[in-house]
Amino acid sequence: MLTAFFEEIPAFFTYYNGLFLLQAAMRTIGLSAIGCVVGFLLGFFWAIVRLLSGKATLPARLASILYVEFFRRVPFLVTLMIVFFACQVLKLGFSVFTVATISVCLIAASYTAEIVRAGFESVPLKQWEAAEVMNFTLAQKLRLIIIPQAWKVILPPAFSFFIAFIKDTALASQIGVIELTYVGKVLNNKGYSASLVFGTILILYFIISYPLARFGARMEKRLALSKH
């Protein structure tokens, strides 16, 4: 059994299989990176919208709550399908990769919005009040006082979300995005043994997420050390 496994290796790691896997890995990385970066920025935006006050901004605040609650409750796969069919109905002619990218951004934004909101709320009310009576604008309060203090509460859950999120992008294979999981299935169907194919896929996922995990751990450590 084990000898069969090792004998298969040279046949598996051919130039074309390698290229196939590399391209798939790039798609997984692309989906994850765009999802995390755009999602985080959008999430920040939604979290800030919720801090607005006054009657005029009520619709915006409601939109923020609705958005976050909707995409956090709907399964990833369903969101993917909704975006997929919405794009078809609207005849937008997007590639499946674009559809998947839009979906991951929508989902990542809803989760990070909650993470950022929790970070904002971790800063004591008295800090907000002191800034308020000194006539700081909302933008100044956030930039100068709140965000510098909220970072250490935001970063740890944000990074664990990003790492989990890399794995979730596998669902994009369901609409035909040729990313790692999809390629795993294709190679397996071509006759390569599942243990070899998915073992390789597993290692590739690890290689993608490990540096991010290390980076997150380093950032947290730095924040913990510098108390200010």
Added chain:
Amino acid sequence: MPYLSIENLHASYGKTPVLAGIGFSVEKGEIVSLIGPSGSGKSTLLRVLVGLNKPTSGTVSLGGRAIDYTNRRALREARDRFAIVFQQYNLFQNMTALRNVAIAPVKVKGRNAAEVEKEAVTLLEKVGLGDKLNAYPDELSGGQQQRVAIARALALRPDILLLDEVTSALDPELVKEVLDSVSLLAREGMTMLIVSHEMAFVRQVSKKVVFMDEGRMVEIGPPGEILDRPKTGRAREFMAKILRH
């Protein structure tokens, strides 16, 4: 014309009334102290003045003009003239003492950074913290933090300084250093509205004392009168309790 005038002011937390018809005035350069048991509405009154709590009725006038607390611009203008020091100091935790003092004049009032910084150093020296310019709040004692908070309020160049139980959170031996700073301002003629439980201090600096209980103004008069010869039973009871030790 009184500088700050409060007329028939009401406020409530939800349905619970916390201020029920407060009315008195503060002249320029005058120091008025608010005393009374916990929960009598003293701190709430200061919070209403700076717009952290909304009044339900009544008027607050500054220099003869009523403040419209429902109007954002009017509120900003009012906040520009008040400065408040809180019981828990509320210094910005992510900034040094110097930056805590200098940030609002630079960022909010748009003043020259170098000039403000010089002034901030002078203010911190004035409250005895010339050697703590670059210390962060969590590296300072409560008394030191409170003195930074006073310097921060002064840097805003307020017309009226509001002090909300500024020594209540401090260890007894730290109270004096803070009160000394406040006394210094009193001698310089700063207009102040002070909430305090330090009766000796209240007697020494105040022109007028307001005794409050359950959101109402029970007595008002010069400190000698209110502290030594209170007319109402409620005030007598409070003085007896607080002056016993």
